[in-house]
Amino acid sequence: MEIRKIYEEQPIGKEISVKGWIRKHRKQKEIGFIELSDGTCFKKIQVVYDSKLKEFDEIQKIKFGSAIEIIGILSKSPISDEQLELQTKKIILIGDCDEDYPIQPKKHSREFLREQAYLRPRTTLFQAIFRIRSVASMALHDFFQKEGFLYLQAPIFTASDCEGAGEMFQATTQDLEEIARTGKLDYSKDFFGKKVGLTVSAQFEAETFAQAFSKVYTFGPTFRADKSHTPYHLAEFWQIEPEVAFCDLDGIISISEDMMKHVIRYVLQYAKEEIEYLDKYVSVGLISKLKKVLDSEFKRITYKECIELLQRSGRDFEFKPVYGGDIAKEHEKYITEYFDCPIFITYWPKELKSFYMKQLDDGTVAAADLELPGVGETFGMSEREVDYDKLISRMKELDMKIEDYDWYLKLRKYGTCTRSGYGVGFERLLMYITGVESVRDVIPYPRADKYCDY
Amino acid sequence: MEIRKIYEEQPIGKEISVKGWIRKHRKQKEIGFIELSDGTCFKKIQVVYDSKLKEFDEIQKIKFGSAIEIIGILSKSPISDEQLELQTKKIILIGDCDEDYPIQPKKHSREFLREQAYLRPRTTLFQAIFRIRSVASMALHDFFQKEGFLYLQAPIFTASDCEGAGEMFQATTQDLEEIARTGKLDYSKDFFGKKVGLTVSAQFEAETFAQAFSKVYTFGPTFRADKSHTPYHLAEFWQIEPEVAFCDLDGIISISEDMMKHVIRYVLQYAKEEIEYLDKYVSVGLISKLKKVLDSEFKRITYKECIELLQRSGRDFEFKPVYGGDIAKEHEKYITEYFDCPIFITYWPKELKSFYMKQLDDGTVAAADLELPGVGETFGMSEREVDYDKLISRMKELDMKIEDYDWYLKLRKYGTCTRSGYGVGFERLLMYITGVESVRDVIPYPRADKYCDY
Numbered sequence: 001m002e003i004r005k006i007y008e009e010q011p012i013g014k015e016i017s018v019k020g021w022i023r024k025h026r027k028q029k030e031i032g033f034i035e036l037s038d039g040t041c042f043k044k045i046q047v048v049y050d051s052k053l054k055e056f057d058e059i060q061k062i063k064f065g066s067a068i069e070i071i072g073i074l075s076k077s078p079i080s081d082e083q084l085e086l087q088t089k090k091i092i093l094i095g096d097c098d099e100d101y102p103i104q105p106k107k108h109s110r111e112f113l114r115e116q117a118y119l120r121p122r123t124t125l126f127q128a129i130f131r132i133r134s135v136a137s138m139a140l141h142d143f144f145q146k147e148g149f150l151y152l153q154a155p156i157f158t159a160s161d162c163e164g165a166g167e168m169f170q171a172t173t174q175d176l177e178e179i180a181r182t183g184k185l186d187y188s189k190d191f192f193g194k195k196v197g198l199t200v201s202a203q204f205e206a207e208t209f210a211q212a213f214s215k216v217y218t219f220g221p222t223f224r225a226d227k228s229h230t231p232y233h234l235a236e237f238w239q240i241e242p243e244v245a246f247c248d249l250d251g252i253i254s255i256s257e258d259m260m261k262h263v264i265r266y267v268l269q270y271a272k273e274e275i276e277y278l279d280k281y282v283s284v285g286l287i288s289k290l291k292k293v294l295d296s297e298f299k300r301i302t303y304k305e306c307i308e309l310l311q312r313s314g315r316d317f318e319f320k321p322v323y324g325g326d327i328a329k330e331h332e333k334y335i336t337e338y339f340d341c342p343i344f345i346t347y348w349p350k351e352l353k354s355f356y357m358k359q360l361d362d363g364t365v366a367a368a369d370l371e372l373p374g375v376g377e378t379f380g381m382s383e384r385e386v387d388y389d390k391l392i393s394r395m396k397e398l399d400m401k402i403e404d405y406d407w408y409l410k411l412r413k414y415g416t417c418t419r420s421g422y423g424v425g426f427e428r429l430l431m432y433i434t435g436v437e438s439v440r441d442v443i444p445y446p447r448a449d450k451y452c453d454y
Numbered sequence: 455m456e457i458r459k460i461y462e463e464q465p466i467g468k469e470i471s472v473k474g475w476i477r478k479h480r481k482q483k484e485i486g487f488i489e490l491s492d493g494t495c496f497k498k499i500q501v502v503y504d505s506k507l508k509e510f511d512e513i514q515k516i517k518f519g520s521a522i523e524i525i526g527i528l529s530k531s532p533i534s535d536e537q538l539e540l541q542t543k544k545i546i547l548i549g550d551c552d553e554d555y556p557i558q559p560k561k562h563s564r565e566f567l568r569e570q571a572y573l574r575p576r577t578t579l580f581q582a583i584f585r586i587r588s589v590a591s592m593a594l595h596d597f598f599q600k601e602g603f604l605y606l607q608a609p610i611f612t613a614s615d616c617e618g619a620g621e622m623f624q625a626t627t628q629d630l631e632e633i634a635r636t637g638k639l640d641y642s643k644d645f646f647g648k649k650v651g652l653t654v655s656a657q658f659e660a661e662t663f664a665q666a667f668s669k670v671y672t673f674g675p676t677f678r679a680d681k682s683h684t685p686y687h688l689a690e691f692w693q694i695e696p697e698v699a700f701c702d703l704d705g706i707i708s709i710s711e712d713m714m715k716h717v718i719r720y721v722l723q724y725a726k727e728e729i730e731y732l733d734k735y736v737s738v739g740l741i742s743k744l745k746k747v748l749d750s751e752f753k754r755i756t757y758k759e760c761i762e763l764l765q766r767s768g769r770d771f772e773f774k775p776v777y778g779g780d781i782a783k784e785h786e787k788y789i790t791e792y793f794d795c796p797i798f799i800t801y802w803p804k805e806l807k808s809f810y811m812k813q814l815d816d817g818t819v820a821a822a823d824l825e826l827p828g829v830g831e832t833f834g835m836s837e838r839e840v841d842y843d844k845l846i847s848r849m850k851e852l853d854m855k856i857e858d859y860d861w862y863l864k865l866r867k868y869g870t871c872t873r874s875g876y877g878v879g880f881e882r883l884l885m886y887i888t889g890v891e892s893v894r895d896v897i898p899y900p901r902a903d904k905y906c907d908y
Contacts, residue, residue, distance in 0.1 A: 002668070004602050019700040020668075021869045038699075039667035040602050067871040095840070095870035118659075118861045119868070121666035130667070134605040141595050148458050148494050151588040155899040156610070156652075156675050157690055157906050169625045169645070171652065173679045176626070180639035185630050191623070191679050191689065192906040198610075198625065198652075205572075205899060205908070211475075212575035213493035213584070214456070221610050221674065225627045225645050235645065236611055245492075246473045386549070407572045407908060414573070415475050416549035417521040445609040445659060452611050452646040454659070454861060 004040035006084060012074055018045060018086065019069045019094065021122065024105055027060050036070065036086075042127060042273040046077055049088035064105055065097030065122075110441055117445055117454055125282070128274035129434055129442055132267055135274075136433060137426075139266030140219060140240060143259050149215040149242065154202030156221065159194065160404065167225045168197040169235075198223040201423060203356075204408050206243035207384065210419055211411055217242040219426075227449045231438040232376065234427060236447040243421035249358075249366040249383040252420035253344055256370060256379050257298050260342070260429075264290050267433055283435020289373075290433065292341065299343040303327075303364070306335060306345050313338075324349050327369075329376060336373040344368045355394050357382040370424075372432045381422030388412035458494035460538060466528055472499060472540065473523045473548065475576065478559055481514050490524065490540075496581060496727040500531055503542035518559055519551030519576075564895055571899055571908055579736070582728035583896055586721055586888055589728075591880075593720035594673060594694055597713050603696065604667040607674060608656030613648065614858065621679045622651040623689075652677040655877060657810075658862050660697035661838065664873055665865055671696040673880075681903045685892040686830065688881060690901040697875035703812075703820040703837040706874035707798055710824060710833050711752050714796070714883075718744050721887055737889020743827075744887065746795065753797040757781075757818070760789060760799050767792075778803050781823075783830060790827035798822045809848050811836040824878075826886045835876030842866035 001016045020038035034047035047070050049059055062068060069092040077083035102116050103123060113120040120126045144151065157171060173191040187194050202218040209216040218241040226233050242259075244252060268275060268290060279286040301309070310321035310331050319328045327335075327345065336343060346368040350359055357365035370379035385391045391412060395402055402409070430442040440446035445454050455470045474492035488501035501524050503513055516522060525544040531537035556570050557577060567574040574580045598605065611625060627645040641648050656672040663670040672695045680687050696713075698706060722729060722744060733740040755763070764775035764785050773782045781789075781799065790797060800822040804813055811819035824833035839845045845866060849856055856863070884896040894900035899908050 002602065019871070021665075039604070040669060065869045067869040094872075095866075095868075097869045098867040101868050118662040118865070121663050127666065130606070130663070131604060133607075134599075137605050137607070138595055138599050141592055145588075145592050148456065150493070150585060151591050152584075152898055153587075153591070153675070153692055155690060155901060155908070156677075157901045159906055159908070169627060170630070171623045171625055172630070173623060174630070176624070176628070176630070176633060176639050179630060179633050180637050183634050183637055185634035191681075191903065192901070193904040194906070196906050208572040208908075209575050209584070209898070212581065214474075215494060221607070223610075227645075236609060238607055411572070412549075413552040414549075414555050415519045415521040415551045417473070418548075444606055444663070447609060447611045447646070449645065450647040452613050452648070452650050454609070454613070454662075 002040040003036070003038045003043065003045050006045065006074065007041060007043055010074075010084070012076065015071065015073055015089070016086075017069060017071045019067070020045075022062065022064055022066050022068060022097075023122075023124075025062065025064055032056075032060055034068075034070075036068070037127070039121075039127060042131065042271075042277070043083075046083060046085040047072070047088055047091075048085055049091060053088065053091075055091065059091050062091070062093055063097045063099075063101075065101045065103065066093060067095035068093055110438070114440060114446070115453070121444075124277065126441075128271075128277045129430075129436060130444065131274050132271045132278075132434055133430055133442060135267050135271040136263050136430060137219070138270075139263040140217075140259070142266065143262040144217045144242065147215065149217045150209065150213040152202070152206060152209045152216045152218050153220060154199065154205040154218045154241075156199050156223075157192070157196050158199045159192075159196055160204060160408070168200060169223050169225050171196050171198055200224055201239070202241045203243065203421060203423065206241050206421060207408070207411060207419065210243040210245045210421070211415065211417070214245045215242070216244075229449060231440070232428060232431075234439055234443065234446055234448055237439075237443070238426035239423055240426060241421060241423045243419065245417050245419050247420045248418055249346070249368060249381070249420055252381050252383070252422055253300065253346075253368055256381060256422050256424070257342075260370075260379075261294055263429070264293055264433060278434055278436075286435045289435075296341045298370070299339045299341060300346055300368075301343065302346050303348045306331075309338070310334065324351065326352060327377075332371050332376040336371050336376075340373065342373070343371050345371060350394075353382070355398055355400065356384055356391070358385045359390055359394060372428075374435075375428050375432045378428045378432065379422050379424040381420065383418065383420045386412055386416045386419055388416070456494040457490070457492045457497065457499050460499065460528065461495060461497055464528075464538070466530065469525065469527055469543070470540075471523060471525045473521070474499075476516065476518055476520050476522060476551075477576075477578075479516065479518055486510075486514055488522075488524075490522070491581070493575075493581060496585065496725075496731065497537075500537055500539040501526070501542055501545075502539055503545060507542065507544075509545065513545050516545070516547055517551045517553075517555075519555045519557065520547060521549035522547055564892070568894060568900070569907070575898070578731065580895075582725075582731045583884075583888055583890060584898065585728050586725045586732075587884055587896060589725040590717050590721050590884060590887060591673070592724075593717040594671075594713070596720065597716040598671045598696065601669065603669040603671045604663065606656070606660060606663045606670045606672050608653065608659040608672045608695075610653050610675065610677075611646070611650050612653045613646075613650055614658060614862070622654060623677050623679050625650050625652055654678055656693070656695050657697065657875060657877060660695050660875060661862070661865060661873065664697035664699045664875070665869060665871070668699040669696070670698075683903060685894070686882060686885075688893055688897065688900055688902055691893075691897070692880035693877055694880060695875060695877045697873065699871050699873050701874045702872055703800070703822060703835070703874055706835050706837070706876055707754065707800075707822055710835060710876050710878070711796075714824075714833075715748055717883070718747055718887060732888055732890075740889045743889075750795045752824070753793045753795060754800055754822075755797065756800050757802045760785075763792070764788065778805065780806060781831075786825050786830040790825050790830075794827065796827070797825050799825060804848075807836070809852055809854065810838055810845070812839045813844060813848060826882075828889075829882050829886045832882045832886065833876050833878040835874065837872065837874045840866055840870045840873055842870070
């Protein structure tokens, strides 16, 4: 019987069989206690066995980390009404655990556990984090599907480059050693017959679908060959990119706020024990922070107001805040602490933002970033420039190759309409929701500069 | 107001505003009819306007494919109670549609539409297909999350190769032209400092998580540099890979059958009109085929029985069925037609299957394929070889490099247990559910040999 079902159905007094792994084993002379987890829920089950069992000595030798089956009678724990206990009739060793098992019943550093990425999900901390990740994923689908959005699985291989940046991975089936040896590079021999990269964003494809289904979202992996060694950067990360037709900047800001609140509400409900654990041991005050977000209306200020606020702050910033300059990490920190809640910074100078954003007469674009306290910029959103001529003239200003964007531009000729969208890095959102400080600890197998283990 | 909401709330007699795209425009002397879609639901809305409107002549010029806003009074259609109609007070042109718009109000071939992949979601056929894809995705999450499975987003970049095959894409940030020019290849300069590929399967990572959470599933893109030009192959496809601890082959077969039925039931409920459309125009008999699947218990036969059945069939197969030989496409066809329902073929000779499957004494492995009528092999599943020594000896038989599988093998030393899993290609599953004959028509942007447009 799964431990999740045992807690749901509480078959007290009945004989049941449970299979799982030993997370703690306390041995006394006449009695022993095993904390058993099968990972189906955050709670463990307490197993009690005593010397009346003829295999008592054998059982005492079973090591931490082993897989076992227990047959016993279920009862409430004498210590806590919430905890269930199994009075053992029989214990069967399913899979032993070798002496060199790297995880031991003590506190390991997160850096050490990262090196043991294939084993860390067995620890209580990562049981909490990865369950929350799963629940939050479901929360996203739940939100968008109930709101009538279409889930679009955008392609990973792409011949276009949304951000125009050079931080793209190339995918190839050519033999690099052969290229080095022969000095010959021939894309006609490559799988796709041309140079192809891994997508940095699904936005362009989402735009094509938004002009057919009105409301779409993507949720999938995206890639950046970004060498930043910060707690916020990964080379492979999951992104959510909704795109909505007949929707302006205000509209998309509201959708992103609703989504964020829905995810938090859902996680508080369906990963309650996991969040309580993190609140207690990892990020004290986490629950009250999250609840406060649910009760608040996110602040909206313009980029201009933000710069003025920074200038008035009297702080001695490393980077002086000036109109036209970027909002640095230290500025984000000040702003989010000042307002003490998530905050949208809107209407940025067009020079700071991407070419596809809707241009206004004052030199700004209809774009917004959502800044989260402790994490920084997490959502980037904009109304899209849907006027064909304005988009072309902006691309020319930026010396872009118009011919590379043929189909993207044509969207503006075939039934164009006001359209907005955003992108949010799922791992940064999870950092905020879990209170965990590194993006590498909220993704199962992190990939970053010189870092691709397992 | 969204068309989806109009049909849900039916504000008959009220003045409303609707935005969408013209999918048909019939013009008569005194009156005009527009079929308007916004893609939020499969149904369109009928817009009626007459010559009493002062912009009548202007409106008649608005082209197919344009985005418009209509303000009008909602009523039931005089023709059908199911259809709603808008009596126009005002029509505003939002986005015109150029003369060279490739989609016209006539039947286009699927091959032509594939070339217009960024526009095909606007056609009725692809409105149906991609909505079903979205609903089926949600059905999968709904099934697994309700059953207590953890959603694992497995890594795309990988330093290991599950199938041991050479059909892997390599990901690199090295400049191939520079390698050709200089003749120098230096992996220390590559992003990860070593050779890295794109995952062909998330199974190994799923196995690591199953030994922590008992029940996990992945749902994400996987990649094969497969040059097959069949209607069943893609270079990039979405795969669902559940992995379950304390579960044998029979158990995982049942889970896969339950999942399949859940998805069909969910799609019939939440994409009813889309399925009805396909049943009528694309695959006659689709609904009765799907309902029959729901009512049936999937057949299970052993590989041996299957070969005997083929041999007894009296058919003149191109490939003669022999014990130890593969089940060819023509055999799959015969078998699925013979039983006329999904069928599991179980217990295959180990030579035909992967090294990681549980070996039995009779030379078979505890593996099964699910064959779907009209699609062929769609699910592959097995009980895993969880015995360290047996796994090593099989790998040695196959001349595999043991040291490349270090962490995978160690799973068998740290609390190993009976464990099973399967992989199913989402696009093949969708072919079966939609009745569409090519895998390229059930994925937004198909990628295959020499084929990576958009």
